[in-house]
Amino acid sequence: MKRLVLAVFVLVALFVTTGFAQTLTVGFTVSNTGSMNVDSVEQLHGFELWRDQVNAAGGIKAGGKNYKIQFVSYDDESNSKRVQQLYSRLILQDKADFLFSPYSSPLTATAAIVTEQYEKVMLTTGAAEGKTYTLGNHYLFQMFTPGAEYLKGVLDMLKTKDPKAAVAFVYEDSSFSVSVVNPAKAYAQQLGFNVAFSEAYAPNTTDFSAIIDKVIASKSTVLLGGGHYADGSTLARQVYSHKVPLKMVTLLVAPDSPKWGELGDAAVGVIVPSQWEPQTAFKAQYGPSGADFAKAYAGKYNTPPSYESAGGYACGLVLQRAIEQAGGPDTAKVAAALNATDITTFYGRTKFSTAANEHGLQVGHAMVLAQWQKDKSGALVKQVVWPLAAKSANLVYPIH
Amino acid sequence: MSGILASMIDGLLIGSVYGLAAMGLSLIWGVMDVINLTHGAVIALGMFGMYILFAAFPVNAYLLLLPVIAAGLLLGLLIYWIAVHWVIGRSQLSSLLSTFAVNMMIIGIGTAIWSTSPYNVNFTLRGITVGAYTFDGNHLAAAGAAVIIGLALELFLYRTRPGKAIRAVADNREAAELMGISSTMVLALAFAIGIALAASSGALVSTLFPFTILSGAGYQMKSFVVTVLAGLGKPLGALVAGVLLGLLEGAVTPFIAVSWIPLIEFGLFVVVLVAFPKGIFARATA
Amino acid sequence: MILRRPVFWLILVFAALMAFVPLHANNVSMREDLILVAIAIILASNLNLMIGYTGYVNFGHIVFYGLGGYVGLYLATVRSWNLVLAALTAGLVVSLFALALGMGILRLRGAYFALATIGVLQAVQSFVANFDPWGRSTGMYVAFDAYERLGGARHALWTTYFLVIGVMALSMILSLGIKISKFGLGLFAIREDEDAALVLGVNTTVFKAIIYSVSAFLPAVAGALMFYKNGMIDPSIAFEFMLSLEGIVMLMLGGKGTVVGAALGGGLYEKLRSYLLTSPKFSNFQLVIAGGLLLLVVLFAPGGLIGWLYRLVPRARKVIE
């Protein structure tokens, strides 16, 4: 009899808890393979840490209910054609309630078309290109500072150190890098720099010797550009092995990854515009502090978080808060809550534009600059060097 | 030193690796009239072969070419028996598709093992600096190795019995059979050597650039261009044409954006193919 | 007369089912799967005109699909043309391009032609990746208001779906029409022995150029529709060499030279592929399985599924064309 009572009790308890703790499905694709692999997996780790913490805390509490988070994801092979097929599947077959973006601008832009066609909220992270937000969407929200801002800080910093520098732009011919470099080129000229050389290289380029020979011939003294991890790390290696006489090298995205240290001497001195660094201490109004996040992340993955990881985690936080504010997972209400969002988390300020011609564009968040330096023991570490207010070390200039 | 000269030297160095890759394609095409579409996949396997060997035995990477070549020969025999032997004598479409099928399988298995993420062979030789320009030590070594392997093949074809048998079969398969040469053995051998050449060129590339399992495709395309420029069944011609292609790339890049190179190369390829279907260098003897 | 062919009516019934089943069930997910099946059938059917009918292996067939996508998207978004008009214009432009190109490269035979088509694909891709009006390697995007003209995104997606199904039906009818025509007979003669065909009076140069151009038209129209539906285009997805090669696999699988075989191969392959792609166990082995299938077909059943059916039931040859 006792047993029966116990069994009934357990069943009822199960029923009650499952009744209260509903499950929300968040869908996205990950580049488990292909050129975006390294960055994309770091972003995934950010997502996963957020999910695990939410579920451990009993789910998102909104409108008197608890919502646990469940992920559905597929490998997009870093291929934008797959992305559309898979996001359609996530929406239609897997009935995802909310979506996160894949990693990288072109993949995100293609996914955005599908999510917008089916009117699903998608938070984009790991995608800084801004053109997508001018196409007239309503359900897209960008976590990253748009590309146009990426290299402005570097040029401002260079202006203080070496106003006579001859600048070379060598960048991937991808929507993200182009969206970064075009405004940067204009800004460099506006600041009075000599833009000595500028050339885009095809995505998946592995042999940079022709371009490097041209950089040398142009007598450039600083190099700005890059694209993503695969091409950026290759470019840095070859710049190093060809002993190009440069005083500064700034590359997009790639040097932010903890894997960058594996390049050894080729890694030293390289600067990366970053969405976030563990050293930047924002006062979080919502969610964990930067230190807590970094500690939890390192505890789970045995490596410090990159800004892709931080972006992934912050993406979850912002969605969580919007669901709480909306009082449930209703798409229109959550979208409205996101439109009204203006908060500071460990990741910095987040605010989305609500103007019709750039809806969802990130307008609150700001960049920092990090440089790979050797510490006293000779180990490679990434230090924040700009803005000066947030710096953790002085800029090394020139590199050699 | 001027930028153009430096660029041309860089082109020449990488061109010899293109040439080595093309030698394998050219040999198989010329001897057995099979366009080997496993070429790119085998080049990629050569890259990963070097990666695995270097991880196990971190000696001078160029010494590891020897085991890569040996493994390439075995792989070549295997592919020959799986996909080529049965379609010899059938239409060219059959061998085109059967080798392509093997290509898909290799890429598929490779993707399952290594995903399509980039890998590196962390081996660096000291470069040579001339003025502002430094020529990468690995590029110099790889070019040297490519030329040595190419010349070794030429010696093999002209100075040894099996080499002469290969040339005889390439010339006239029926006549060679009448003279008591087993064409099956010779075809299998030629195919194996072609595959070994492709694998060795992949191994050389792996010491220069990062690579993925898909990287072979680009070198396969270059091999087509080089083979067509050189004319079929002329392995040494392929080596020379590869070097010339590299030189051409080096000579034009100072003046135009690098992104135009494929258009020039493949445009040239199509035009040459249409104008001289037997190859530019083959015209004199045709 | 084409109306007397059972296959003609089979095609119509098939297309009608493809169009109305997802509509009736209002099943968007089914529609998204079927549109990819339709695209596969369009590509395989038109490729069949070259490989199956004329005996010329085109490795770069996808170039027509991609160029059609670019021209169509450019006209429909940048120039704000009506979608159907933009797609038809894209087909026409690409066909003319193919005609001019064909005059040159169709002088080559066998493997040399096959190689030239790879060269063409690479050269065109590289050109487009450097072409400013089409957005270089970052491509072009459809602004969402472009869908408004078709009554909003949801409506636009159904419209493009029906158009794609229409193109699919046309592709199969075109294949059938050519197969039972004098023009088709001339093509078959070229496939079997080009020199003999010439001596028998077939103007091989003109026939080859025309079929090359014809085989470009519907894929280009389909490309325009599909990339409009997808909302964006860039060189790497427009000119995907792998898709070009998969077209050949589909054709070999179904049975080259037959109308039904091309469609069957296209449909089955796409179904298999999307199953493998999303199945956690096999997603990595998609290529291995496709490659293995192709190898088996090439070595043991060069006639594909339809060829196998013919051998099993010889009378099927009369009905299933």
Next chain:
Amino acid sequence: MTPLLEVSGVSKRFGGLQAVSDVSFSLGEREILGLIGPNGAGKTTLFNVVNGVYKADKGTIKFAGEDITNRPPNEVVHLGLARTHQIVKPLQDMTVLENVTVGACFGREYLALQPARKVALEVLERVGLAKSAEMSARSLTIAGKKRLEVARALAAHPKLLLLDEVLAGLNPTEITYMIGIVRDIRDSGISVFMIEHVMQAIMSLSDRLVVLSFGQKLAEGHPEEVARDPQVIEAYLGDPDIAEKLKEND
């Protein structure tokens, strides 16, 4: 009366080999002209130049009053000059009927599919292949394939037929049958220009003979005159078998 075919001063060279040099002859309506000569004399090359497979380096070819020098083979067929091949070229994976229909469709009258099929059936009847109409060309015997060659050319409704060794490789019964077909063709008003190694047959069939050796015309005339020509016998000495046969025929 102008001759149907008039070849004047035709030469063809391949690299270092002068395959045909300065050959002239003519062929009248309803005539059977034989072309003989030792192996490698350039007979098939001459055929190929006449019907436009090869371009002539020098010389002109007139057919039915039109200059057809260097016109492509497909146009030559439309004018009414069809041919067969020494090494048969059946369209392997097509049926016998389809093979012959191709000939009718793209021949002199450029028939539509339905009438072409009717013509093809008639022609198959004439060459005795009617029963094999639905077989694939691949499955024919060598004799069947030779007849198929002739049928395809005939279906084009030519004024002149070039026959390249249609008797080679046939057994005596088949040879007799084929000779009957050739006579029948001529009787239906078609001129014939034929290469043949079966001496007895060509001697009895031809109205006139042209002899080629090393690409040059050695002799031309009535078969009996030609056979007695010492130059011709000399040329065939490299091939004693045939020289012997020539004498027998004498």
